[in-house]
Amino acid sequence: MNLQKKKEHPKVKSQLHPRSQHRQRYNFNALIKSAPELATFVAPNKYGDESVDFFNPKAVLALNKALLKHHYGVEFWEIPEHYLCPPIPGRADYIHNIADLLKGNGSEIPKGNHIKGLDIGVGASCIYPIIGNYEYGWSFIGSDTNETAIASAKAIEQGNSKLKSNVEIRRQEQSNAFFRDILKPEEKVDFTMCNPPFHASLKDAEKASLKKLKNLKGRRPSKAVLNFGGQQNELWTKGGEARFVKDMIYESRHFSEQCFWFTSLISKETTLKPTYKIFEKVKAKEVKTITMGQGQKISRFIAWTFLSEQEQKAWISKRW
Numbered sequence: 001m002n003l004q005k006k007k008e009h010p011k012v013k014s015q016l017h018p019r020s021q022h023r024q025r026y027n028f029n030a031l032i033k034s035a036p037e038l039a040t041f042v043a044p045n046k047y048g049d050e051s052v053d054f055f056n057p058k059a060v061l062a063l064n065k066a067l068l069k070h071h072y073g074v075e076f077w078e079i080p081e082h083y084l085c086p087p088i089p090g091r092a093d094y095i096h097n098i099a100d101l102l103k104g105n106g107s108e109i110p111k112g113n114h115i116k117g118l119d120i121g122v123g124a125s126c127i128y129p130i131i132g133n134y135e136y137g138w139s140f141i142g143s144d145t146n147e148t149a150i151a152s153a154k155a156i157e158q159g160n161s162k163l164k165s166n167v168e169i170r171r172q173e174q175s176n177a178f179f180r181d182i183l184k185p186e187e188k189v190d191f192t193m194c195n196p197p198f199h200a201s202l203k204d205a206e207k208a209s210l211k212k213l214k215n216l217k218g219r220r221p222s223k224a225v226l227n228f229g230g231q232q233n234e235l236w237t238k239g240g241e242a243r244f245v246k247d248m249i250y251e252s253r254h255f256s257e258q259c260f261w262f263t264s265l266i267s268k269e270t271t272l273k274p275t276y277k278i279f280e281k282v283k284a285k286e287v288k289t290i291t292m293g294q295g296q297k298i299s300r301f302i303a304w305t306f307l308s309e310q311e312q313k314a315w316i317s318k319r320w
Contacts, residue, residue: 028042041062079124084123098132120192139166183255
């Protein structure tokens with residue numbers, strides 16, 4: 001094997017959240033010890049560093065299983081073929097930044113299962129409830145419209161003793177609803193989170209996948225292979241993320257007293273300007289954009305609340 005000049009890597013991935021367990025480079029010896037099946041996929045890359053082939057969906061899946069077992073004590077984690085296999089470090093960053101959002105100007109992050117989140121589009125992987133429960137002890141409602149994803153998330157919840165009493169998976173029967181028929185009357189959650197379908201069509205999703213794979217392989221692949229998987233409802237929707245988030249914000253008005261912070265990931269910076277105009281229309285009391293750095297990519301999420309400053313203090317006093 002002809003190795004290229006050894007690549008210098010920073011010891012710490014400083015762009016990740018300070019509390020992230022993923023700021024160090026992957027320790028493959030430790031990961032393989034936790035999940036021996038990963039060993040099949042680990043080999044030196046062109047620089048002589050141990051790595052996995054991120055072009056290979058099976059390798060990505062094996063790495064994720066090892067990361068979840070090693071860092072989060074996950075006892076069981078399987079997802080159906082062709083369903084979204086989430087990049088764990090980025091998902092963890094969303095959770096850690098929500099913790100900072102809840103902390104606000106207080107001295108401590110609210111922890112424990114009395115703090116409840118709603119994960120809109122929990123997916124087959126159930127990833128946000130796993131990380132949020134492990135890191136902060138939070139409880140979760142996970143909703144999804146896809147039957148297979150629901151069955152998979154429920155199996156993960158049932159297959160992990162800590163999740164059984166802290167995660168509830170609910171089927172969203174209406175494809176155009178977010179909170180309706182999921183949040184029960186008088187039920188309150190401290191935050192919502194969502195990883196929207198970013199693309200407006202299959203063509204857009206494949207185009208983005210080709211670009212990502214070109215970055216991974218250093219050359220343009222002939223075919224779009226979704227190495228992290230994904231179903232239609234996970235990757236694209238009519239109108240793309242802008243339409244999806246717009247509809248979510250309008251619906252959130254009707255649940256203004258049942259949630260402290262509504263949040264959603266935003267993939268494209270161009271989505272922010274029209275979204276902030278919607279916040280003006282719905283008269284949100286406070287809106288924030290929180291940026292997150294992950295590798296070469298900058299990601300972000302928006303957070304909004306309809307609670308006044310006085311109502312926020314009352315919420316914290318009563319629930320936290």
